[in-house]
Amino acid sequence: MRLFACQKCSNLLHFENTSCEKCGSALGFLPRHGRISAFEADGVTAMLDHRPWKPCANAAQDACNWFLPADDEESFCPSCRHNEVVPDLTVAENLPLWRKLEGAKRRLLYTLQRLGLPHETAELRFSFLADVDGQPAMTGHDEGHITIALREADDAEREKRRGLMNEPYRTLLGHMRHEVGHWYFIVLVERAGRTAEFRELFGDESADYAAALQAHYARGANDDWRGEFISAYAAAHPHEDWAECFAHYLHMVDSLETAGSVGLRIRPRLDREGVLEAEVDFDPYRAGMDDILAAWTPLTVAMNEINRSMGTPDLYPFVLSAPVARKLGFIHELVHHRPETRVS
Numbered sequence: 001m002r003l004f005a006c007q008k009c010s011n012l013l014h015f016e017n018t019s020c021e022k023c024g025s026a027l028g029f030l031p032r033h034g035r036i037s038a039f040e041a042d043g044v045t046a047m048l049d050h051r052p053w054k055p056c057a058n059a060a061q062d063a064c065n066w067f068l069p070a071d072d073e074e075s076f077c078p079s080c081r082h083n084e085v086v087p088d089l090t091v092a093e094n095l096p097l098w099r100k101l102e103g104a105k106r107r108l109l110y111t112l113q114r115l116g117l118p119h120e121t122a123e124l125r126f127s128f129l130a131d132v133d134g135q136p137a138m139t140g141h142d143e144g145h146i147t148i149a150l151r152e153a154d155d156a157e158r159e160k161r162r163g164l165m166n167e168p169y170r171t172l173l174g175h176m177r178h179e180v181g182h183w184y185f186i187v188l189v190e191r192a193g194r195t196a197e198f199r200e201l202f203g204d205e206s207a208d209y210a211a212a213l214q215a216h217y218a219r220g221a222n223d224d225w226r227g228e229f230i231s232a233y234a235a236a237h238p239h240e241d242w243a244e245c246f247a248h249y250l251h252m253v254d255s256l257e258t259a260g261s262v263g264l265r266i267r268p269r270l271d272r273e274g275v276l277e278a279e280v281d282f283d284p285y286r287a288g289m290d291d292i293l294a295a296w297t298p299l300t301v302a303m304n305e306i307n308r309s310m311g312t313p314d315l316y317p318f319v320l321s322a323p324v325a326r327k328l329g330f331i332h333e334l335v336h337h338r339p340e341t342r343v344s
Contacts, residue, residue: 181246
């Protein structure tokens with residue numbers, strides 16, 4: 001994610017902003033341009049392209065800051081059109097949780113758009129599910145249909161679940177990126193005929209999935225999982241290994257874009273050999289995997305140290321072994337050199 005600038009006063013803007021703190025202009029994200037725009041006093045004309053736009057219908061719930069062309073027959077923006085099920089908003093406690101989920105989804109879709117990945121509404125769908133009659137909603141995926149349990153948006157509940165699962169990291173955006181990874185296995189691997197190459201790196205995905213997960217939850221990963229996998233959960237099954245690696249690939253390119261946008265330069269005074277030096281002076285959405293990896297380690301080491309100084313958990317509590325780097329490289333190659341076909 002990058003910073004933006006107000007077209008009226010040049011004030012720095014963030015992806016979630018709806019009004020400029022300096023000049024008071026109304027703001028909205030224009031998906032067609034991939035940028036935040038200020039609006040004229042009429043609230044319709046975007047200063048970015050001087051054309052008329054209208055807010056997404058979910059702006060009425062303060063749940064979306066994306067806009068669509070004023071003459072568009074749709075009332076929902078390209079992000080909200082992916083919604084298949086939203087929680088009952090007559091239940092007061094659901095609204096703030098749903099807003100958080102929508103915010104995470106917009107960040108996910110921004111990344112998919114920047115990478116040029118197909119994300120047609122007909123096949124990629126989201127359901128944000130509340131518990132029903134005491135039965136907990138589940139987070140998961142099914143052929144492009146992604147379900148996220150509404151309670152995951154409750155910070156205290158999510159942290160409780162993270163502890164119970166002994167996970168070093170658990171966020172809404174992480175859930176989104178992981179689950180969408182399962183969809184892109186279908187798009188980038190199966191439909192592209194790359195299964196044989198996938199199996200060389202990740203293993204045989206035809207192995208019994210349910211049995212593998214049951215075994216993982218019963219016994220956990222082997223003690224030596226760190227040599228081959230990005231996380232303990234990735235060791236459960238090749239499908240989960242892929243989804244975890246795909247999520248981390250999205251973590252990397254989006255975080256590096258942020259680092260470049262704010263002008264971060266890593267140059268430790270005590271690092272005389274320059275091992276941990278990095279300057280993100282490139283576009284990670286267009287860069288080669290070697291450049292991404294070379295910048296990622298110094299950035300995460302620096303950010304982890306800053307977090308520790310604040311008494312908070314590491315920003316990135318993971319280690320990229322050589323096998324994991326090869327898996328990430330495979331994903332990078334699939335993303336950037338896939339056949340020029342679109343999902344029907």
